[in-house]
Amino acid sequence: MQFDAPLALQSGASLRDYQLAYETYGSLNADRSNAVLICHALNASHHVAGVYAGQDRSEGWWDTMIGPGKPVDTDRFFVIGVNNLGSCFGSTGPMHVNPDTGRVYGADFPVVTVEDWVDAQARLLDGLGIAQLAAVMGGSLGGMQALSWTLQYPQRVRHAVVVASAPNLNAENIAFNEVARRAIVTDPDFHSGHFYQHGVVPKRGLRIARMIGHITYLSDDVMNEKFGRQLRQGLDLRYTTQDIEFQIESYLRYQGDKFSEYFDANTYLLITRALDYFDPARRTGGNLARALAVAQARFLLVSFSTDWRFSPKRSGEIVKALLDNGRDVSYAEIDAPHGHDAFLLEDPRYLGLVRSYFDRIAAQAPAAVRELPSGAVL
């Protein structure tokens, strides 16, 4: 969808003549009350589910969760996937032309925040004629957007599903982001973010960034179980500092190489910064309960026991702050071995929980959200 009116950004800059790539699944019902918006995390897109023509299997990043008969059932809900501004999968981003200069944005693409993305998503809903969402849902950075929706547009969200997320990044999270950004920015092929006109891509930096990311997505346990100290080739050590010796090295290099082939370096900087900046309690002097007081939605929060990137403790902070405000909150910590990645994986308890919650959403009349929430915890 094309937008001509400038979007005022949190930084003070604004963006005009921008485009949002989106996909929809299922049908919008007559009273337009069954829309579910899916917000993506770092490297995903609007393609959340389903199979494109000519493909064998889905490349949708949340295809385990969303589709006909699935937990978020597209036979009942009208699901919208949207690619965020600054990303590199179709919406306006650093590799597009800046209408003010006629040149590719590159590093000049304005810094975008979770709040800016939510504002842009709200405009998309306006364009689709959707006044209120049955639910907004996301994992990780996507969960931050879902939470922010309930603060920026409290009347437009009946339910928020916030998975494996946090009320803000802690110092360690920011630190990992910063190392990844430095790897990209100091790659000589980055050219201060204007590498497009040099015909190169800072692949070295992107590889390192992705390798660091991957380590933090997985739990210690799952890494030990999947790779342990397994050698790549048989049992013999080769004694080499630069070649691959252990399976885990091979895995990480592969992930890094793959990522560097398709992901945009400036997008990586922008999206990690959006993560760093998100902190709704900043405007209330660190008081999260006060920051969330404006929310009207009902909430499902889910965390995973071995997620050390966005630990259950961080979801717990959101739950507590919502309960302090008397909000209706369901919360589950799923005992899963997969670390942060668990939110994208098939886990029967997790999927069953989300299915039940969406059953409840479907059963509720849209007007229910205007009653005073009860503050019950499942």
Add this chain to the structure above:
Amino acid sequence: MQFDAPLALQSGASLRDYQLAYETYGSLNADRSNAVLICHALNASHHVAGVYAGQDRSEGWWDTMIGPGKPVDTDRFFVIGVNNLGSCFGSTGPMHVNPDTGRVYGADFPVVTVEDWVDAQARLLDGLGIAQLAAVMGGSLGGMQALSWTLQYPQRVRHAVVVASAPNLNAENIAFNEVARRAIVTDPDFHSGHFYQHGVVPKRGLRIARMIGHITYLSDDVMNEKFGRQLRQGLDLRYTTQDIEFQIESYLRYQGDKFSEYFDANTYLLITRALDYFDPARRTGGNLARALAVAQARFLLVSFSTDWRFSPKRSGEIVKALLDNGRDVSYAEIDAPHGHDAFLLEDPRYLGLVRSYFDRIAAQAPAAVRELPSGAVL
């Protein structure tokens, strides 16, 4: 000390005409029974304690631990600090000339292992006329060397003090090492490890390596306490992807810059590989108790509650394997907030514990080690 006889390495290669830099503190007693060898970790050296002439304060990396009247009391013990082969603080390493070719080793410096280092250290002791150590001691990778001493030279070690260490690296540890190595190796200034003759240093890679390292040395808690989400300049966000916004970013960049000024890139590769390779239970099919059966020394093991790089659980594996063999083991998990770094910091309980242990060593007649160990746990 200069060594002419070739040292056979685990890889099958050998090293000749090499030098080991070392320092000693205190005096060797008449029966040569009070020597304590200190083994260093990744970026430390033989300069473990004391103040060099013309300096205000000690640059010794374990000066809190070692010195007159300190837990390892140099008024009673003859302490030896040694720089390992392949390091960059005086012992023969990648920046030295290969006597076989007349050219600087660079990436051709042979891969060295913990076992190779211990063999080299044993030759140093031969040169100093020390048949048996009162104790060998080290933290992290240094603890691995202390443990390996008890396996390679069981008769030459009365006590081993193994701090914040592990019986081997797990997949996550190897993964972090591998990302750091890739950052160095893919820096265009690395020149396949022969950067010396190009007059450059792969500083970009070294900075990234050090930043990753630093994150893993600190605990989540201590990072949150020290830095949290504090901004660098006052309260205003500046909305920038490449400039520093948070204090933690400033800290990491500073650490990375400082490190890249003095540390050798090939040494970084070699030392992280020595960490990766260490695994005494490899030769016993993963059975650590069988691998440690040969040890005769008495042991003190210390771990730190918030150390997620070498967690208490890993020290516990060593303790269990030693007890399974009826060895005399003291073990303490210190409840410290500082993560892996705690082993270098001043903590009264930790320093008190080591002090008591060395009091016990001093009280014991050297012959005591030849009695059957009792298997008691403090």
